[in-house]
Amino acid sequence: MVRRWPAPVLFSALVLAAAFTAFMPVAFAQTARAVDESFFVESAYPMLHAVQCERCHSDNGVASEARLAFPETDAGRDRITAFGLSLMDLVDRKNPEQSLLLRKPTKRVKHTGGQRIKPGSDEEAVLLRWINYLAGLSDEQVRQARERIARSDPRGVEALAVRRLTHSQYNQTVRDLLGDQIQPASGFPKEDFVNGFKNQLEGQGISPLQAEAYSKAAERLARAAFRGGDQHGLIPRQPASPTDAACVDAFVRQFGLKAFRRPLTDDEARRYSGLFLEEVGRAKNFQAGASMVIEAMLQSPHFLFRVERGADSPAAPFEIASRLSYLLWGTTPSDELLRAAGKGDLATAEQIEASARRMLEDPRARPAMEEFLAQWMRFDRVLEATRDRRRFREFNADVAAAMVEETRRLFNHLVWNDQNFMEFFTADYTFVNSDLARLYGLPAPGEEFAKVEYPADSGRSGVLGHGSFLVLTSTPSETSPTARGLFVRNHFLGQEVPPPPAGVNTVLPNMTEDAPMTNRQRLAVHLNSESCASCHRLLDPIGLGFEQYNAIGAFQKKMVLQFPGPRGEEGRGRKSTIKELDVDSSGYIQGIEDSTFSTPRELGRLLAASPTCQKAIVKQLFRYAFGRQETVNDQPVIDALVAKFRDSGFRFRELIVALVTSELFLQKGSG
Numbered sequence: 001m002v003r004r005w006p007a008p009v010l011f012s013a014l015v016l017a018a019a020f021t022a023f024m025p026v027a028f029a030q031t032a033r034a035v036d037e038s039f040f041v042e043s044a045y046p047m048l049h050a051v052q053c054e055r056c057h058s059d060n061g062v063a064s065e066a067r068l069a070f071p072e073t074d075a076g077r078d079r080i081t082a083f084g085l086s087l088m089d090l091v092d093r094k095n096p097e098q099s100l101l102l103r104k105p106t107k108r109v110k111h112t113g114g115q116r117i118k119p120g121s122d123e124e125a126v127l128l129r130w131i132n133y134l135a136g137l138s139d140e141q142v143r144q145a146r147e148r149i150a151r152s153d154p155r156g157v158e159a160l161a162v163r164r165l166t167h168s169q170y171n172q173t174v175r176d177l178l179g180d181q182i183q184p185a186s187g188f189p190k191e192d193f194v195n196g197f198k199n200q201l202e203g204q205g206i207s208p209l210q211a212e213a214y215s216k217a218a219e220r221l222a223r224a225a226f227r228g229g230d231q232h233g234l235i236p237r238q239p240a241s242p243t244d245a246a247c248v249d250a251f252v253r254q255f256g257l258k259a260f261r262r263p264l265t266d267d268e269a270r271r272y273s274g275l276f277l278e279e280v281g282r283a284k285n286f287q288a289g290a291s292m293v294i295e296a297m298l299q300s301p302h303f304l305f306r307v308e309r310g311a312d313s314p315a316a317p318f319e320i321a322s323r324l325s326y327l328l329w330g331t332t333p334s335d336e337l338l339r340a341a342g343k344g345d346l347a348t349a350e351q352i353e354a355s356a357r358r359m360l361e362d363p364r365a366r367p368a369m370e371e372f373l374a375q376w377m378r379f380d381r382v383l384e385a386t387r388d389r390r391r392f393r394e395f396n397a398d399v400a401a402a403m404v405e406e407t408r409r410l411f412n413h414l415v416w417n418d419q420n421f422m423e424f425f426t427a428d429y430t431f432v433n434s435d436l437a438r439l440y441g442l443p444a445p446g447e448e449f450a451k452v453e454y455p456a457d458s459g460r461s462g463v464l465g466h467g468s469f470l471v472l473t474s475t476p477s478e479t480s481p482t483a484r485g486l487f488v489r490n491h492f493l494g495q496e497v498p499p500p501p502a503g504v505n506t507v508l509p510n511m512t513e514d515a516p517m518t519n520r521q522r523l524a525v526h527l528n529s530e531s532c533a534s535c536h537r538l539l540d541p542i543g544l545g546f547e548q549y550n551a552i553g554a555f556q557k558k559m560v561l562q563f564p565g566p567r568g569e570e571g572r573g574r575k576s577t578i579k580e581l582d583v584d585s586s587g588y589i590q591g592i593e594d595s596t597f598s599t600p601r602e603l604g605r606l607l608a609a610s611p612t613c614q615k616a617i618v619k620q621l622f623r624y625a626f627g628r629q630e631t632v633n634d635q636p637v638i639d640a641l642v643a644k645f646r647d648s649g650f651r652f653r654e655l656i657v658a659l660v661t662s663e664l665f666l667q668k669g670s671g
Contacts, residue, residue: 040084082152172331222295317341330368403467425604459599467553474551481543494616545587
């Protein structure tokens with residue numbers, strides 16, 4: 001996502017680094033002048049950004065539970081000033097130099113983000129001047145500052161959105177509209193993952209290649225719609241003639257209602273009826289006219305996009321019907337749902353809750369929620385994974401598919417049986433077929449993907465012990481503690497860890513037969529550079545706790561290294577050398593107290609009990625439902641959803657119902 005700085009601050013993300021470089025010898029000279037509120041906006045705030053404090057201290061940062069949270073990236077001058085004043089809560093007014101605001105970033109006390117500001121530096125001088133200013137405020141000035149902070153809170157509602165059908169939604173929609181089972185969107189240009197999902201607004205532009213794909217699909221679908229006659233009842237009644245005006249109008253309005261997910265306006269009906277009759281005049285055939293209308297409508301923005309006009313729009317009930325249907329069923333609203341919208345039966349939260357609960361009982365709800373799971377857990381990367389065949393002969397496409405099915409079965413068991421969803425991390429059972437049972441060292445199940453209990457001494461539990469997670473966070477030849485830690489941070493704790501700085505060498509030291517090393521030893525090289533260590537301290541200690549589970553998810557007590565022998569004169573190599581190293585699988589989650597663990601089972605218990613993880617699950621569903629990342633404006637909604645999720649005993653279906661009955665979902669915000 002492109003970051004933007006507000007014009008009043010006079011900085012842009014593009015020039016921030018350069019500005020701060022110039023800032024060092026010149027702007028710090030401003031510390032000689034008297035400090036006032038403008039000092040924070042013009043000097044202290046850019047400095048804090050330059051040392052990257054906001055990377056952790058944001059709603060999705062690893063310090064999201066701390067008292068310090070930077071404002072939104074497009075905050076204006078007043079909001080930034082209010083943020084600067086709010087730092088008074090981290091200032092010791094009697095002894096400013098003992099303030100947490102100073103001692104944390106300089107790492108005079110324990111700090112998850114490491115040392116961001118060096119003691120004695122110009123940056124510290126700037127920060128200390130602001131701390132002294134805050135410490136010197138009178139009681140009346142503090143009271144006025146708190147009122148200003150409260151007034152600056154930007155929480156309101158987000159602008160309404162325009163959402164493009166995802167490829168999956170496109171396939172399901174044309175299936176339900178036309179009975180088409182070909183899934184044309186499977187051949188469309190690949191969708192990008194943004195914020196962890198493929199349905200995010202930021203990634204939903206239409207390229208020329210995509211537009212061409214829509215055109216070709218519409219033509220093919222329209223041509224096939226009446227192959228073998230009107231088998232799917234698209235024409236409401238038998239026309240008296242090819243130009244039967246009443247039948248033409250009825251067809252246009254009926255198909256238009258389903259395709260656009262709202263009634264056509266009279267002007268739209270006239271235009272499509274005109275197109276219909278124009279084609280009939282050429283082909284002398286009613287179905288030819290209907291086919292032309294279908295082709296045109298399938299290329300319309302009103303079909304390809306879900307347009308949100310707002311709660312005051314006449315189409316608002318139909319927009320709610322679409323939002324419900326695409327979230328809960330992954331497809332266009334049913335006739336029943338459209339009728340409910342037309343009759344005003346989707347007007348209240350109670351009516352919508354009743355509809356949502358009925359929809360969740362429908363078989364269509366299961367694959368729709370599985371689509372959420374597939375994107376959240378990046379099943380695509382598991383199914384596309386390859387492994388070194390010399391080392392991992394047991395791994396193939398069938399095993400990868402079984403790993404995905406294992407995670408899908410656990411998810412479905414928890415969701416549709418109204419179990420505590422935090423068992424996604426703590427379940428002491430799983431669902432395996434014979435291949436996975438053999439890989440995990442479990443007894444063969446009585447039937448494929450039967451529920452089986454882990455042995456009491458197993459380190460596996462929940463999704464953290466599944467091959468799907470362990471494979472997608474490994475490379476073709478070895479495990480990746482960094483990737484495993486990053487996935488836990490991003491997907492299970494909802495925390496963003498920035499990518500490595502440009503130009504940084506991320507290659508680990510090569511191992512030799514004479515000097516073999518464990519991954520823990522190899523990763524220690526990152527700790528020699530503060531630019532690397534600040535992030536790797538957040539990731540590697542988590543991933544190293546999985547080191548006894550190899551690149552295909554099998555348990556290995558020791559790390560097995562294989563060194564191929566040199567080739568002889570005839571091109572034949574000698575037998576490979578195998579070395580085994582003891583593995584230290586101790587890990588911890590930096591930023592969470594008492595979080596040491598040494599097995600996936602122990603980590604699962606930590607995650608399940610963590611409010612940060614519980615909130616992260618809510619955030620993941622929020623992003624999927626609304627097609628965007630949450631903002632500071634959404635925090636009241638997020639907090640309310642977390643509370644309802646917790647109060648329900650962490651039942652996922654109750655979380656869904658709470659979301660679809662929130663004011664934000666009911667066209668009071670984007671969705």
